[in-house]
Amino acid sequence: MPAEWIWRNGEFVKWEDATVHVSAHALHYGSSVFEGIRAYATSDGPAVFRLEPHMRRLLNGCKVARIDQPYTVDALSDAVVETIRRNNHEACYIRPVVFRGEGALGLEGRERTKTEVVIFTMEWGRYLGQEAIEQGVDVQVSSWRRMAPDTHAALAKIGGNYVNSQFVSMEAHDNGFEEGIALDVNGYVSEGAGENIFVVLDGVVYTPGAWSSILLGITRDSVLTLLKDLGYEVRFEPIAREMLYMADEIFFTGTAAEITPIRSVDRITIGAGSRGPVTKAVQDEFFGITSGRLPDRHNWLTYVRQTEPGD
Template sequence: MAAKTAELIWFNGAMMPWGDAKVHVMSHALHYGTSVFEGIRVYDTHSGPAGFRLTEHVQRLFDSAKIYRMPIPYSFDEVMQACRDATLGNSLKSAYIRPLAFYGDVGMGITPPKDAQCDLLVAAFPWGAYLGEDSMDAGVDVAVTSWNRLAPNTIPTGAKAGGNYLSSLQISTEAKRNGFDEGIALDTNGLVSEAAGANIFVIKKNKIYTPPATAAILMGLTRDSIITLARDKGYQVVEEPMSREFLYLADEIFMTGTAAEIVPVRSVDRIEVGSGKRGEITKEIQQSFFGLFTGETEDKWGWLETLES
């Protein structure tokens, strides 16, 4: 029996009971990984539930589908409304939204028929801290795993696709089975790429570093938000390749993602980062980010999109 996390779900154009959303066991995506998806946070703000950078997340869903030539049979506005309906229909004030487009039972064979259309679901449900409730304060222990991120021109890392996450599964599983909270991957050049499901930031001598797009990373919207907030506070943010040992010599490290939000790293490969505790700059960045939802940080960029009309 599937886990039930909400009462209702939006599936192929209609809201329905959570348990009624079913797909066939011969669905193409189940066999070949042909799905694209998004993760979107909804925060409880003084103006009501608000999707964080909702428009940009939905646009990235369509961009990912375009990269894989997967036609979504709904308009941009219809998907935006589905995100609202899935959240408000479950009376959620804070939530995680998961839109997912996939090929259903369109026949066997790697290449779907030319006239095949995607199915689309939008789920909204409560989801707390991805790496544990105390991770935001206490930080996490990570390991650089033996698994590399994908080489250029293999699978497009710029698309948020289901099949891509088998790489993340290997990275995270290896780390956790060896006693760590999360895993970090290097790219095929041996340089730091990203964590299994989050981008990486390193602080050294009050300067903030993060791997560039060419490091086989997903260009996270939370990553972009943190770069913007940090620069707005006067910090220099440098996007450049970094070696594994640069992590060992960092003053502070934190990871970012829609699910992870902002999580400090207290050790890498059992080497303590800085003092082994959340650093002051990391804490300041966290306060600026979460302040967007309490009103303590001005939303100069229009990132918060109220769901209620």
């Protein structure tokens, strides 16, 4: 469900008024940088998960894409909090986006287009469904590869990169799978269309590094911290495709997908075909912290509700 108010270039406008001209540069050439963030419901009101790292990644992406914009990490973080308050969300998905707007056509958009900075929110449940969190999803290895490192900038969340993700996702759906996994240019496992991937084999947890053209996910980073807390060994290595089939457990991580087990790849059952113990242990920590049931020991949450004096 859409929200009532959208933050646009420092001002609040109504959802229906936040329109963009058909000549907008980003619409033609993918010149946008965006974020996806979640605010979780807690007994102390909505809490935004890892707001600052998301905003830093946004501004780093703008640097890579050479999109100048006037706001600091702090100013954008404040704007997110204000947007959630104004829309009275208990929990929501937050989409900040910086893009080259209208002005002129032509690839070199820097001089002649207007940059816009927008934050909008919406209510959005489990991306792959509640059942997926418990039962896992069936996925395929995509025939589409991730971009080679010297083509797009995989570490930056640039709109144009997501044509690749759409191909991976649509192919998977057309073939009856819930999601697709792309290999990198060398044929090693990269990531899902919009999720990072973790593979558990013989008690060790493997995940690809930046060399495999992944987005360095903030959920991935949080899960790495939780795995360390739980005492698991993690290895950052190129992952061969067949390692997926041999794995005891595989799970996706992402703001949208949260922590979702994978129960089959290319119709081959993974482990016991249900959520494994490592996945469950990490989920328990992750959902415990984001719901406020467990202490926020890594300071990951930004509470939105203003406390009254004396509270």
